Amino acid sequence: MSHKITTVWKEDLIFESDNPNGYTFNLGQSDKENDPYKPLGPKATMLSSLAACSGLDVVSILEKMKVSLGDFKIEVEGELTDEHPKTYHTVTVDYHFSGQDLNEEKINRAVQLSIEKYCGVMDMFRQFAEVKTNIYFYNN
Structure with missing residues (x-):
């Protein structure tokens, strides 16, 4: 394709x-x-693409696991090199989940599957940057 x-x-x-x-x-x-x-901005759009790619994975995996979510957002921060061509050398992806009675074990599994197996954009980023990930839970 x-x-x-x-x-x-x-x-x-x-x-x-x-x-x-x-x-x-x-x-x-x-x-x-x-x-x-x-x-x-073209570079910021790359970060948005990374978030959307992983987010699509996480939501579809959780739907298959029959896990409901309250709110879910992904924040991505990229650090650029000082010299031209300026490229991302470090990228941090923060997954934020909030709601009542969150199934943290299944959510963690869905995020890990996206990070390690399914998100092609994340795999592309790993070719040129260190990618760090964090998961945060907020119970309402």
Whole structure:
């Protein structure tokens, strides 16, 4: 399987990119307040892709385990090198789960399966960065 996207320069430092599903979004850099394009930064978008990839795994695994979630969020922080080309050298992925009577054992298992087996984006990140992960539970 392959993925193909098309990215088109719009103006200034703004690009419009599609994805294999046909949806479009803007990438680039803008200092304009209230920029109508609202571009996403390319490097930060990589961090969002990592979170979404792992999050999709975790949610689908927990659904199969019949585990319900209250709230679930993922925070990803990437540290860039000082020299050009600036790349992420360290990435920290924090999984936050909150709710009542959380099944921590099954949630931990779902996260580990994503980290170790299923998340292709995480595997790609490991090719160029140290990836650290943490899991946090909050019982309401």
